[in-house]
Amino acid sequence: MATRKSARKPIPKCQLCGRPSASVICEACGAKVRAEAMRRKQQIEKGGRTDTGRR
Numbered sequence: 001m002a003t004r005k006s007a008r009k010p011i012p013k014c015q016l017c018g019r020p021s022a023s024v025i026c027e028a029c030g031a032k033v034r035a036e037a038m039r040r041k042q043q044i045e046k047g048g049r050t051d052t053g054r055r
């Protein structure tokens, strides 16, 4: 019988770089993701998807 005294705490890891981190995404990757998301958004807005005509 295994005693459940030493409960192992699941160490959160960064989902992107796999390093132990306080949250799912470490700060470094978080900044990266954010920057990329912003860039994408800007590109989409700039991309000229004119949604006019339908109301």
Ligand SMILES: [Zn+2]
Pocket: 014, 015, 016, 017, 018, 019, 025, 026, 027, 028, 029, 030
């Ligand atoms: Zn990371």
